[in-house]
Amino acid sequence: MTAQVETALRGPEAYALAHRVIDSMQQASVWPTPLNYELWLHYVSDPDSPLSREMQRLLAGDTPFTEATAEMLAAEFLPRGRLSEEIRDVGAVLNRELAAVAEAIDNARQTQAAYGETLTSASEKMQGAEGTTDLSAIVSTLSSATRRVQHHTSTLEKRLESSNREVLRLREHLEQVRRDAMTDALTNLANRKTFDEQLARLCEEAETDGKGLTLALVDIDHFKRFNDTWGHQTGDQVLRYVASVLGRIARDPRVAARYGGEEFAVIFPGETRGTVEAALNAIREEIASRSLRRRSTNDDLGAVTISVGFAERHVGETALSVLERADAALYVSKRSGRNCVTDAESMAQAAA
Template sequence: MTIQVETTVRSPEAYTLAHRAVDAMQAASVWPTPLNFELWLHYLGDPEGNLGQEISRLLASGAPFTDSTAEMLAAEFLPRGRLSEEIRDAGAVLNRELAAVAGAIDKARESQVTYGNTLAEAADRMANPGEAGNLGDLVASLAHATRRIRRHTAALERRLESSNREVTKLRDHMEQVRRDAMTDALTNLANRKAFDEHLLRLCDESENAGGSLGLAIIDIDHFKRFNDTWGHQTGDQVLRYVGSVLGRVARAPRIAARYGGEEFAVIFPGETAGAIEAALNSVRVEIGSRALRRRSTNDDLGAVTISVGFGVRRAGESAGQLLARADEALYASKRSGRNKVTAAAEAVSNAA
């Protein structure tokens, strides 16, 4: 979810948005299935987002909004939809490989049973010279059985080797899918899901080990006005630019994420408030120092500025509480003129 939707569905406004979604689906003659309801929450919660724009386009075209349309939109725009499809495909490949290996094992087992019976029969005949018959025939029978089991064993080895390659490729593919599901496609930073998981884990580690943990929330100033003036493609260019600066600064163990919309977040494990503030001011200055140009027309876009709020985790503080303090510090930066970095403690004292 974008930050607009993520924030709204966890606030009292969620009920209003839910009612609006149902009313909008009814007006558009769209059935309120669970998938359609989720799509409409995104559509109304962030109408300027990629999914919101695509639904607007479909509705304007007058085309019927079918179940297949909903599934297509979910697969393209909702990370869970893409991940589910990849998992289904991987499961089908894995099932085929397991079936092929099982078939090869069955043939090898059958060949071994036959070979065992042949050896037992030969042993019986050798134990009774009167029944041994022609020795050449006996040797030929054993040789034929040996060649047969060798063929089946070789076939099983080839099948296992091939399946091992396929499973390795599948494992690598699923690892890439996992990375994609945790990565924002526009900026290549961690996405909101990855950010939430990292923050919860690092808060637990900070509580147990007593280490420092800082969190910054970063917002592009006047981004909506910028989008309205220059269009969403140019807005995406700005998001990628800000993301690239944050990506360079937030080397491991720091973690940079696109928090949603025009907001970003950076986690600072093991750093002091002074070091965090210095790093964030460095980012702020670098981003604001470059005059951007529109790629399609080379128009001068001017400078982009950011507002930042950050906090350092207190003992016993949850991830949500740390996030709320950093967010309040961000809004303190905005209220005091934007293009600045505000520490959470400073935000509290200013509000008092």
């Protein structure tokens, strides 16, 4: 899902957008299936996108909008659809390779069996052979059978060598597909699904080994203003800039992710409040220290600032609970004037 669509869904106009999507689908006589709804969500919220232009072309004709049409559009324009298509392609190639190897092995097995029968027959004939002519014929038969075995063995070796290269190539491709499935395409940070999985896993590990874990949520201040003033491409530039700073400072074992829209998340495994707060303030100060310029026109965009809320995990606390406390701290940062870092624990102590 594009940053523009995510931003629209997380803003005050989200419900109005949902109504427009349903109304548009009804006008087109299209059933509101999950896939159709996702396509129409892009169509309504981002009318200038390649997907929207293709949908406009299809809807302008007399061809009905079928499930096959929806799947075709998803495969071409939606990241998840393209990913599924890639996985299917890799699976098809791998199946063909396995079938070819199985055929080569079966041919070699049949040739070996035939060779064994030839040897048995030759042994019986040699026992009753009378003279050089009979022996010469037997030797000729054995030589021919041996050449056939050598040929099939050589063919099998070449087929296995070729398949080994193809399997290695497929393995590399699948690894790239796996990385793509875990990564946000715009920012190259971990995506929301990866973040959710990592947070759950790291919370379980923290509970087991007794080490600390701190979670931070980061929100770009006044991000809608960048989009409204300069356009969504400039908004994407701002997202990539913030992500680059987060990604550099939040290196392994820390986990930086795009949480949704203009919001990011950083997991600090084994780190406590003091260390994390210093790191978050360093991120905040570095982001604000640079004045961005619009790439297409070199216009001055001004400084970008972020608001941050973070929470250190308590013993026995779930991932969802840590997330909720960090989100509450982020809300306090935004309500307190933005461009600041709020600690959920300090916030709770102040309220006590």
